[in-house]
Amino acid sequence: MALVPYLSESDLAESDRELLERPINLFRGLANSPDGLRHFHVLGQWIRHGCELDPRLRELAILQVGYLTASPYEWSHHVKIGHDFGVTDADIADLVKASNDESHGLGDLETLVLTAAREITADRRVSDETWASLEKALGRARAVDLVIIASFYNAVIRILGTLRIDVEPEYAGYLEQFPLPGTPLA
Known part of the structure; x- marks a missing residue:
């Protein structure tokens, strides 16, 4: 159960209602601090729509953070979002294998991105x-983008865990299809 109430547009001032155009529980919880959510959104939107790192690589890095930290919310949401950006079920199964030092079918670049995301998360x-x-492989700018992405999502999983944000029912199936390891790192 979340530590803060999940707000809806009607709970917010008119000028803040656009913050919940995508009314997922994370945003509904962060809406308790509208200005905080507004600033949180800026970096999140850049990562999703402005960053020049290949979107599939971006999503693999985010999924790696979610898997390594065993964050049900982050993992389930980005399995779905990853599918929207070209991540396949086979990629996700291979990410799990790579995370467990097992043989997998991901390419060298994907493996490098996952390695970086794991190092940023664990070390x-x-x-x-x-x-x-x-x-x-990526150039300096895209390598820095990857560091920003993995670091931001390490912050996101801490927000999710601290505020105890619940996974919405429509995302629960992803946790059944792709179960997480038992003990969170963070």
Whole structure:
């Protein structure tokens, strides 16, 4: 059960109602601080619509953060969003295998992106070797984009966990289809 009420548009001032155009529980909970949600939205919107990192790679990185931290909300939402940006069920199954050091069918670039997301999540930094490989494969700007994305979603999972944001029923099936490991890292 969430620590804060889930607000609706009618609970907000007229000037804040656009914050809930997408009324997911995360935004409904953050709407308790409309200005905070407004600023949270700015970076989230850049990641989704302005960032130049390939959207499929972006979603794989976000999924890696969600899987590694065993965040049901983040994982379930980004399984669905990932599908919208070209992530397949086979990619997700391979991400799980890669996360468990098992043989998988992902390419070198996808594997590198997942490695970076895992290092950022578990170690709060990337190794020199990973950084050099990222910079060579993606260029410096896209490598920095990846760092921003993985770091932002590490913050998101902490918000979700701290406020105890519930997974909406329409996303629960993704957790059954792609179960998470038992113990959260964060």
